Amino acid sequence: MFILPKGTPLAENVPTSRIDLPVALGKLRNSSFNGYAKFSLTSTTGVFLYIDGRLISALFQPDGTGSLQDLDAIQATIESLVLNRDGAFSAYRFSREIAFALLALFRGELILNAQEMQLIDFKAVLEKIKGEHMNACLKVYTENRAGLIFYRDGAPIGFFHDSAQEIGLSQTEVRTIAGLQGAKIDVLAIKESEETATLLDLHDLLDLAKSWSVAKENVFTTVSGSPAASRSLPPASARPAEPFETNLVALQAGLSEIAFSYLGKLGRPLLEKELAKTSGPEEILVPEKLERLLASLEKGAKLLTNSAKIKQMLDSMRAEVARHN
């Protein structure tokens, strides 16, 4: 059973038909994002793991078959996104420690693989992780339940299970899963320490924008946020109950488009620079913070266009934020 923890949501279940992949991933890159972006498609899942804004690893998990990793996973995800309009995009932020521990889940060395809990000494496994100061992810699972324990330098830093909303500090439920009939255990570890690990950015190895446009040209004619896409979202009862859902990634993409159309090529990086100064993308939704952001943007915009167009741009941005609020 494939399980990923949930962190602070940046976006949840955004229809993939509304996502411009290079723009969305560019946002994560520019905001020094720690966490993962998940593309839940009809029969597959693509997950991109970020540490400090760098795309460190990717996983493509088709249902029932073997998974792909890194560049193959990115390529497969792009192709599936282009072919499949009915997907959902989510992005969750974690602390850097958890994100690094998640790396073990993506490409850690398999210390234990599908070992039955009844056949191993679980305490000894925990001692081994502790004794060797592993950066690891321990996964306990049955056919119906799954739980994760994240380790940093041999010490547990977080616990997650399939019915949790976020990573917590209580190991109770994970231990319960470990005690279930037929429970199995995987232990994946990263040998390098967090400080010394070589975290190669997969963005540098693959021209994402080009891959995306090539994939779209070959398969798609036009893609837009159509009503059909929203109807295919999972029914509300199946979605986790959230008091407030913000389509932050789509909002940022919209603002970026507005900045580009009024200011040209420099509009996007100018907006991203101002957004990076905020403490989080959700700040755009606060009126005072938004006005401050727009005032900073205006200063740079004065060197690129005239005051009438700047005013139109700022009004358009306010309208875009109001639409998403």
Place this chain on the structure above:
Amino acid sequence: MDSMLSLLPKIYNPVEYDTFSIIQTVFWFMAAAISFYFSFKIARLWTSISVGFFLIFWSQAYMLNPYAQSYNKMTAIHYVIGAVAILVISHGFQEYYIFTRTLEITGGKYLVYLTTIGVIALSTVLITLNPKPTLQVLRNYKIMENSIWFFLAILNMYMVWKIFNELRDSFVAKGILCFAVVFFFIVLWKGSELYLQIYQWDKDWMDIIDFTGEATDAAKYATQINVAQFINRYSALLSGISVAGTFSYLFKLLR
């Protein structure tokens, strides 16, 4: 009137009001006025550019003064002001380029004003403390000013091109590119004068050797001299027209 005239300094050289010079001064005034407007409304880097163009207008206008050649120390100061003008303009364009790469605008406008005033004040003090410049010394100051202008104008053409490449699809890009034309004419203007000065075919040198009785080979190279003088005259006018045109265009774009 005669009693008043005796108090005024002697005019050593005949005052010639060249129509071209007057037209040039008017155009430089237009450029200075519009760039001042930008410096109030927009960012600090326009302050550098506007201060520079204002100083150019000031030094151009000063040369229309019939007593310009009589106060040697003032003349020297105005050659230095001319050099400071192109330095400040170059600083503005370099900041513009840095902005296109980093998208950062830092520093205050008053720093530009104060630094410019400070540099001019320091130069004034230095010139005042030194002996009254002779005609040869004034010519040396002019050669210094022309050299600085010539090389910085070439550099600024390159800067403008780089800025244009970064701003290519923005609203203001074509306006910025027009500055390349301005600097091209300035290169011709100052370059032709520098050429004459280096080979001692310029008017100032001819005036000096009128006093000293030194010989010159100007007659042998009349063609080169005439071509250089032609380029100097018309490129000076065209630089004034182009700078006024550029600022007018930018005013229309950025209003």
